[in-house]
Amino acid sequence: MHKVIFDTDPGVDDAMALLFLHRHPAIDLVGITTVFGNASIETTTRNALFLKQAWNIPAPVAKGSGETLDPDRPHVGWPTGIHGDDGLGNIGVPAEIDLPLDPRCAHRFIIDTVRANPGDVTLVAVGRMTNLARALRADPEIARLVRSVVIMGGAFDVTGNITPAAEANIHGDPEAADAVMTAPWPVAVIGLDVTTKTVMSRAMLSDIAERGGRPARLLSDISQFYIDFYEHHVDDGMIVHDSCACVYVVAPELFQTRGGAVRVICGGIADGQTLQKPDGRLFPPNAWDDFPSQQTCVGIDADAVLKLIGDTLANGS
Numbered sequence: 001m002h003k004v005i006f007d008t009d010p011g012v013d014d015a016m017a018l019l020f021l022h023r024h025p026a027i028d029l030v031g032i033t034t035v036f037g038n039a040s041i042e043t044t045t046r047n048a049l050f051l052k053q054a055w056n057i058p059a060p061v062a063k064g065s066g067e068t069l070d071p072d073r074p075h076v077g078w079p080t081g082i083h084g085d086d087g088l089g090n091i092g093v094p095a096e097i098d099l100p101l102d103p104r105c106a107h108r109f110i111i112d113t114v115r116a117n118p119g120d121v122t123l124v125a126v127g128r129m130t131n132l133a134r135a136l137r138a139d140p141e142i143a144r145l146v147r148s149v150v151i152m153g154g155a156f157d158v159t160g161n162i163t164p165a166a167e168a169n170i171h172g173d174p175e176a177a178d179a180v181m182t183a184p185w186p187v188a189v190i191g192l193d194v195t196t197k198t199v200m201s202r203a204m205l206s207d208i209a210e211r212g213g214r215p216a217r218l219l220s221d222i223s224q225f226y227i228d229f230y231e232h233h234v235d236d237g238m239i240v241h242d243s244c245a246c247v248y249v250v251a252p253e254l255f256q257t258r259g260g261a262v263r264v265i266c267g268g269i270a271d272g273q274t275l276q277k278p279d280g281r282l283f284p285p286n287a288w289d290d291f292p293s294q295q296t297c298v299g300i301d302a303d304a305v306l307k308l309i310g311d312t313l314a315n316g317s
Contacts, residue, residue, distance in 0.1 A: 002249050003028045003120045003147075005110060007064070008242075009037035009127030010047035012083050012226040016313070017126055017242035018048075019219055022057050024312045026250050029059045030121070031113055033106035037127040037172055039078050039087035041066030044127075047087050049097035055215045061099075064106025065130040069176040076172065082229050089225035091218075107134035111142055118145045122249055125180075126152040126242040127169055133176035136183050143185040152245040153177065154191035154262075154274035156296050163272070167192050170264055171272030178264035181274075187294040189262065190245045191274065194255065194300035198244055201237040202227060204310055211314035219313065243309050244300070251308060256299030261291040 004027055008014045021029045032052065034045040045063045052061055084090035102109055110131060114121045123146060125132055132149070135142060153169035154177075155161070162168040170177045181187060205227070209220035223238065230238045248255055260278040265271060276296050277288035 001028050002026055002122050003030050003117055004122050004124050004249065005031040005033060005113060007033045007035060007106070007123060007125040007127065007131050008048065009035050009039065009044045010051060011038035011044065011087060011127070011242070012089050012222055013238075013240055013242040014038065014126055015051055015088060015222050016219055016240060017246045018051055018057070019055060019215060020243050020246045020309060020312050021124070022055055023315050024246075024250060029057065031109055032057075032059050032061045033064050033109055033131050034061065035064045035106070035127045035131050036066045037169065038083045043087045045101070046097055047093060049099045049101070050088070050093050053097055053099055054218055060102040062102040062104055062106045062109035065128070065134060068128070068173040069130055069133050069179070073173070082226065084225045089222045091221050106131040107138060110135040111139045114142045114145050120147055122147050123149045124245055124249060125149065126245055128173040129153070129169070129176040129180045130173045133173075133179040136179055143183045146185045149180065149185055149187045150245050150248050151180070151187060151189050152191070152195065152242050154189050154296070156191060156193050156274055156276055157298065158193050158196070160273070161192060165265070165270040166272030167274070170274055174264045174266040174272045177274075178266060181262040181264060181294060182291045184292055187262070188248055188252070188257065189274070189294060189296045190248050190255070191297065194297045195241040195244045196239055197300055197302045198240050198305055199234045199237040200240050200306060200309070204237070204306065208310050208313045216313055240306070240309060244305060247305050247308055248297070254301045254304050254308070255297045257295040258298050259293045259295055261288040262294045262296065263288055263291070
């Protein structure tokens with residue numbers, strides 16, 4: 001059983017990933033921490049509470065960071081054209097959800113949960129890496145106590161999706177991402193190299209909604225706006241970025257990985273670019289030296305990943 005803290009910025013594809021984690025039998029979802037990104041921190045936190053209530057998820061929700069690790073970074077507008085004005089596809093989420101938040105801020109919740117479960121907790125982060133970086137800054141020793149860190153973010157051998165150099169989650173807080181990549185905990189990075197190959201069709205989503213009961217029907221409603229956005233990018237479907245990271249936790253054999261130290265460019269024309277120094281390659285002394293080898297995904301069995309996502313989302317009706 002995998003104890004998971006889900007660090008998220010709901011977000012349509014975040015909602016799908018959350019339902020996957022809730023319904024997969026090998027996942028023990030012990031916490032949901034929110035971060036800004038697909039919407040403001042107030043909106044992403046409200047959305048997490050809304051989904052917790054709608055899907056009867058017992059895990060607590062802890063509110064996280066609403067600004068970057070470097071407070072002087074300029075604000076980037078919310079991607080309302082992708083996730084809607086409410087962050088969940090304009091389905092009309094109530095302005096307030098009558099559920100309590102965990103009293104701790106997100107990074108303190110992460111620290112406390114990891115320390116209470118040494119060697120057992122996997123952090124699945126599918127938004128900005130700000131909460132994880134703040135946890136490291138407050139308690140660096142937790143890096144030795146985390147089972148693993150699985151990230152949706154980055155673009156290594158492909159172009160970015162927010163600039164030609166960068167993927168959106170990393171670009172949103174590069175300093176935080178670099179801190180996470182270089183910490184002494186095991187990181188697996190599921191980036192655009194593989195997520196863009198994993199497209200869920202309208203027909204597949206409709207089948208999930210039919211088989212998966214009320215929670216899956218809500219997910220389908222949330223996803224329609226997102227699919228409409230993707231009409232300009234893929235044929236008849238949507239890319240399921242965040243769910244790919246969740247699949248990696250339970251089925252890493254469906255991915256091909258490459259080991260090597262990872263750094264994130266902070267500033268300049270390539271702001272947010274992720275660059276890996278592959279293990280075994282020799283270079284003169286450089287900024288990748290003396291940092292841990294992390295795993296980046298460079299290949300995926302997309303059909304098997306989609307089947308696992310679909311079967312898991314449709315389970316438990």
